[in-house]
Amino acid sequence: MMKFVFGFMIIVSIFFGIVSGNIDEVSNAVLQEGVNAIELSLYMIGGMCVWGGILKIADKADITKMLSSLFKPIAKLLFKDLNFNGKAYKAISMNVIANILGLGNAATPFGLEAMKELEKEEKTSGTASDNMVIFTVLNTASITLIPTTVAMLRLKHGSPYPLDVLPLILLNSLISLTVAITLAKIINSIRSRK
């Protein structure tokens, strides 16, 4: 899938850049975006290393075990045939907790670890497993108690009540997550029946 998205986007951009006279900007983007990507990676890797370190401590002190048992009832609804004592589940639960606490930068490293462990545990080769799909979909919906960026920007632009949209944000996240997960579950069950 990615090969089409990637190829199509670049070809369309070049064609459109020539037609619209923006080819200078397109050409600059080619040179600049790689640098931007490395810059972004450096920021991310810094955060990821700190969180990897903290998680390792939490893991050795059995804190992750504690937290993951809190999330288990919900996880049992979401994930089918997952080993709830395995490394994958531990990383999944830490990822969800970091997301809920609004620690987006912390959630990514846990999420990546979860994907690696899911791949190992479910022995998928080349094709995503049902649980991988559910987990990624879960992460493309944003479930956060306090969406800091939104609140900060609203405050910056002079809103007297920057937090008054919070209940709506949470409600909206839950609605869209429910739709996405339900759809994924339905497709999963159709395919497994075949």
Next chain:
Amino acid sequence: MNLSSYILPIFIGLILIIGLIKKVDVFSEFIEGAKENLKVGVEIMPTLIALMTAIGMFKASGGLELITTTVAPIIHKLGFPAECVALALIRPISGSGGLAVFESILNDYGPDSFAGRVASVMMGSTETTFYTIAVYYSVTKVKKTRHTLLCSLSGDLTGFIFSALLVRLFFVI
């Protein structure tokens, strides 16, 4: 002062205190964990470079703008603020792009206008879908992501539609 400035340090502090009580070698465990994630970070670099180049080229070519201006009038008829169409289109693709559009909506219409509130709800309740999917799968050998993108985008679309509905419902404007 905001509450979330407390969450992070307290979270870390608690972990360290419990770790020390349980006699964990917190320093060398930290180093070990940091080392593992350094490797993961380097692994996702090429994916980021590829994606950001493609998206950057598309934005620079004016393609995104053209789509936005074409689609906006139709969407506006459906009761969705036209100003937020650009946000809905760019939000799943680019984190920094979404932030820039969000910022300009707050600036032009004010945070407590209809468009401002809808944009706030959209921004807070959705994610950079394409980026998340690409990065998450990039650490695995998976080539076929099956229905991941379809389900995620349905979630995003639901989120966009409901952001306007909910704001209409809860704030009388």
